[in-house]
Amino acid sequence: MNPPEVTRVSMLSLSPCTVVAAHPHDPQAFTQGLCWVDDALFESTGLTGCSTVRRVRLEDGAVLQSSRVPDDLFGEGLTAWGDELLSLTYQGGRGFRWDRRTLALRGEFAFDGEGWGLTNDGTRLIMSNGTPRLSYLDPVTLAPACSLVVTAGGRPLPWINELQYVAGEIWANVLTLPAIARIDPVTGVVRGWIDLGPIVAEAAAGDREKVANGIAHDPQSGRLFVTGKNWSRLYEIQLG
Structure with missing residues (x-):
């Protein structure tokens, strides 16, 4: 797949990030979701027949616990x-x-519809489905509360994937793009982009299937982590 045309205009300016550390990561993990909570890293993996939800040790990438999603489903x-x-x-x-x-x-x-990314803002769940529209859900009933159309460069932004709520913004991987979109949670406008190009070039080594997918944020320390599908490393990054 080719990058959404809208990004060729809206991504003219990318904010750099610095790699603080590169931690081992299971290269067999087709990463679909990532989150950090109470000093623990959790990950969901995809592909029909081998999807999991797991607790991962940051220091060596070891899978400490794992549960299988039903074999007929893609996590x-x-x-x-x-x-x-x-x-x-x-x-x-x-x-x-x-x-x-x-x-x-x-x-x-x-x-x-389809399920792609999932995060929360402390009040509601936020779900992506591969389109420009994000859904806000009640965390108890899972009933839709409202929706938000994401735009970049004045045009709807498709292929929004993994999500993470970071310091008042929705951060999103966009399928095929080596960057993270920083989305205003009220207007849906992409405020800026974080450049993952050098990281993707190293991690994917030219394999176009190994896209960036996975953002975790520790709100207590402010630490940020990114990884991708079948990457052998999980990167801790800082902006700037």
Whole structure:
């Protein structure tokens, strides 16, 4: 797939980031979601028949706990809510609630359309479905509350993927793009882009399937982490 045409105008100016550390990452992990909560790193992986939700040790990339998504489903986005993790599936219209301590399955929920990325702003869940429209959901009932159309350069931005709420902004991977969009959660306007080009060039080594996908933020320390599909490293970054 080629990058959305809108980005060729809106991404003329990219903000650089600096790699603080490169941590080991399971190269078999088709990363779909990433989140950091209470000093722990959680990840969801995709592909039908081998999708998981897992707790990962940052220092060496070891998988400390793992639970399987049903084999007929393709795992997608992940976020933490209270003492649970919530995960999506791609085209199954099914989501799952996992105990954050044990990763035991607690229950399911249904949603319309495709599931791509998932995050929360402390009040509501925010879900992407590959289109320019983000959905805000009630975290208890999962009922849609409202939606937000994301625009860049004055045009709708498609292929919004993994999400992370960072310091009052929605950060998003956009499928195929080596950059993170910083989205205004009220207007939907992309305020700017974080350049992941050098990181993607190193991690993907020319493999176009190894796209950037995975953003985690520790609100206590401010640490930021990024990774991608089948990357062998997880990068801790700083802006500027």
